[in-house]
Amino acid sequence: MRILIVEDDSLLGEGIAAGLRQAGFQVEWVKDGVAGLAALQAEPFSALVLDLGLPRLGGLDLLRRLRESGSVLPVLILTARDTPADVIAGLDGGADDYMIKPFDLGELAARLRALVRRAAGAAAPCxxxxxxxxxxxxxxxxxxxxxxxxxxxxxxxxxxxxxxxxxxxxxxxxxxxxxxxxxxxxxxxxxxxxxxxxxxxxxxxxxxxxxxxxxxxxx
CATH class of the missing domain: 1.10.10.10 (Winged helix-like DNA-binding domain superfamily/Winged helix DNA-binding domain)
Structure with missing residues (x-):
């Protein structure tokens, strides 16, 4: 499974990428919304891990453009924005899941596996x-x-x-x-x-x- 991470924090991005690779994912990582959108338009991915507070193009704007293009790619928002209004805006904006920082890498990997599985029409974990x-x-x-x-x-x-x-x-x-x-x-x-x-x-x-x-x- 090939995952794209869009995260501007270098330390956090490196940690997420390393943890997901250890869990068996193929991972690409970019640091701003414009680069993320370009990557999504150029390459196939199984899911997207998306921060909201991104330079050049915000996470919700990237998500809106992705959905307007007709893409059904599973999107998991990973952000420090933790109010109910933020969660509602993310999910209503087209995200499939929402996690709040700080987070557990094992849970993130499990949520990504579930998103990819459901996108493929598979209900069972195996x-x-x-x-x-x-x-x-x-x-x-x-x-x-x-x-x-x-x-x-x-x-x-x-x-x-x-x-x-x-x-x-x-x-x-x-x-x-x-x-x-x-x-x-x-x-x-x-x-x-x-x-x-x-x-x-x-x-x-x-x-x-x-x-x-x-x-x-x-x-």
Whole structure:
């Protein structure tokens, strides 16, 4: 899951980014509203963590522009503004969740997992696909009841495909969700991860749609 953080406090932004990466998220971080809006327009993300008191473009203005564009991206406001009026303005302005600083990083990660899960139409905390079960919180996978060891990238790739079961994801879409800005991606890196998943789980779990991308069929 690729998360965008828009937070102008350098110390806090670094801490949130580090904590979410440790929890298994792919994280990008920008420090003002204009940069945040530009990132959202240029790249796909699974969710947005949004401060309100931002330079250049305030958080509520960014949120308004995002919703006016038709985006349904899950948005979690993370702010020190703690009055009921602030919370109401944030939620009525299009946010999906609202957390007040100071906060617990574990709770933030759990709320983001829930937002992404609901956005994908999944109610249960674990993703189940036939004999396969993936637990995003524990970052664990079982096949026919047996644990399967996956690398962090293999886990993230499988998670994205399961969240979008029944939908073909292009190579560009998957690479954007799996790799941070500026990281060099080998020409066959994604294919190698897919090969490893097929070998560890089942050969027909992930289908190649020639010339388009990859698909996990709906169970």
């Amino acid at each position: 993703l189940v696909h036939g004999a396969l079960e993936l637990d995003p919180a524990a970052r664990s996978v079982t096949w026919e009841g047996r644990p399967v060891e996956l690398s962090p990238r293999e886990f993230s790739l499988l998670h994205e495909l399961l969240l979008n079961a029944g939908t073909v994801l292009t190579r560009a879409q998957l690479e954007a969700k799996l790799y941070p800005w500026g990281e060099e991606v080998g020409s066959n890196t994604l294919e190698v991860h897919v090969h490893h998943l097929r070998r560890k789980l089942a050969p027909d779990l992930i289908r190649t749609v020639r010339g388009v991308g990859y698909l996990v069929p709906r169970p």
